[in-house]
Amino acid sequence: MPEIFNAQQSDSPDALLRLIADTVPAMLAYFDAATMACRFANARYAEYFGFSQQEIVGKTVREIAGEAVWNEIRSSLPLNNPSVTDSVRYSRQVVRPDHSIQHIETVLRPHSENGVLQGMVALVTDVSHHHQVMQKLQASEERMRRFASVTTEAIAMHRQGLVIDGNTALTQLLGYSLPELLQNPILDYVAPEYQLSALQTMRNEREERHESVLIHKNGQRIPVEVQAKSMPSDEGDFRLVVFRDMTASHLAREHMNFLAQHDLLTQLPNRARLNELMTQAIAQAGQQQSRLSVLSIDLHQFKAINDSLSHQAGDLVLCEIARRLRSSTGKLDLVARVGGDDFVVVLTGSPTLLETEALAARLRAVIEAPCEIEGTQLIVSPSMGIAIYPKDGESPEVLLSNAEAAMHMAKSEGRSMVQFYTPMLEGRATRMLMQEQMLRAAVENGDFELHYQPQTFTANGQLAGFEALVRWRHPHRGLVPPGEFIGFAENRGLIAAVDRWVMRQACIQAKAWQREGLPAVPIAVNLSPQEFRERDVAREVAEVLHETGLEARYLHIELTETTLMQSSGQMPETLKALKALGVGLAIDDFGTGYSSLAYLRRHPIDTLKIDRSFVTDISHNPDARAIVNAIIQMGRSLNLNIVAEGVETAAQLALLRQLGCAMMQGYLVSLPLPAEQARAWMSQHCHLL
Known part of the structure; x- marks a missing residue:
């Protein structure tokens, strides 16, 4: 037995070792090899087995641990197997008096002197936490x-x-x-x-x-x-x-991009995509000092096919004409559908006037070839106008405008006519100058009128807001809709004055209705992209709100996807400033441009308005329905409000409800109404609010 366990003097090194043994967190004991009796145990070891340090000395392993534990560990004890010279390690579970399970780990280390086994050291550690x-x-x-x-x-x-x-x-x-x-x-x-x-x-x-x-x-x-x-x-x-x-998501995005840039019916490029392709073709032709020929094609009496047969028959005719145009032109030529029965063909490769005229004759022949539709043989005839780059213009807009002017001249002369653009058609410029003078006078005199089209919730028909739509009180033509003069006003630098008049008048009217106790709902106004490029829109909006006393939350600003994509310059800061004012921001005609999720996330947009072209086709065109559904789901993921424009039938409304579109606007609800009629409409529908 080691002498350290017989030490009695507290100031000896052995007493210090005993103090250390009692201090360590593990349970420590020493057992004699001959008697298997405990010769030393630290306080933790003795207490664990229910003894004092004095009581446990002299007791055997069997007496200390109990019969059940003895039978479990006896074969592991080095004292029972003198040939064991290495330490033995084992773990076991112990059920404590409170029925909890304790996990302990025991290390048994033999102690030998001169090759003779003297005893063993037992080190017991509670490893329950581990x-x-x-x-x-x-x-x-x-x-x-x-x-x-x-x-x-x-x-x-x-x-x-x-x-x-x-x-x-x-x-x-x-x-x-x-x-x-x-x-x-x-x-x-x-x-x-x-x-x-x-x-x-x-x-x-x-x-x-x-x-x-x-x-x-x-x-x-x-x-x-x-x-x-x-x-x-x-x-x-x-x-x-x-x-x-993300393969499926990318394919869906590519498909949506394709649909946004192409005519859904014929799969040809639409007008926006045509402008892009023409810009590229013009740049290349300019570098190569070559020519382009732009053909504007209109089909005679196409409306009669829709009226006498069906819209489906008309669609089949348009698809067939598109196929013929595509198959009759070169791989590098451009073919697009830019309107109901209007097509454009752009000939590349520097065609001569004779080559252009020959191709126009060939296209006229293939268009006039009979079409077999629903058992009926149909023949359509075209009118064509031709403009040449660079002689007749150096931009897509000018070339298309001049080709269309030539086409209208050909159409006025009868069927199947082809007309090249000539300076003789510039009498149109004189008419444009007169129109500009009248529009300038209208701006100075405020000769405009606002009509208000209700927006309602699809679920219950409750009023959600109005869109303010401007009309020009023309001195000879009466009320002229915005589509016939807004673009002209933009080109002539008059749009800013028109936009400011519209915004101020809409705010005045909204505040007047609120004072009368009518429902306080937002009024949306459209602002031109030029406003965001050239003016401090946020400041002007703030001034109008202050002047009219209308709370900012009741004014919504609608801008196009094209405006949103103009993220350079002051556009991002302008949108942030408008949002800071509390004004709502909406994207109008959504789906016809090229805005991506990145742009929608980047800017503080509140509302997406689905373009009417998709809503019109939603009942019978799966692609249109897919686009509407995709826009709705995308809007939900970004917590945006969704408004469907151009809703005209109960079938369209039913589908929009099914797809989860929250709001709608269109003739099914109401035509755009003058202020007094809009007030009466609200009074009649107050019971829904």
């Missing part, structure tokens, strides 16, 4: 494994850039088996142009969502949304990365 931590960690890892196995999102785990695990969705996404992925650099599966940003994300342990591209085993590029998080582990921290396959 066991609980391990159980929680194992449960967490099991939950993670189960989640990873059932989720459809690909999950990869990597440590220092090397893949250490992944779920089934990851192997399906990349086309590799898990063993093929393990211990390989995760950057090997990232498209080269995204590898640097992915490496920076890993090094900086960034956790925000971002887009990337993965490379499938077969070489296919897979667009993904990525989100990663650093995770702790006993084996060292690792990164958990979630990949969400």
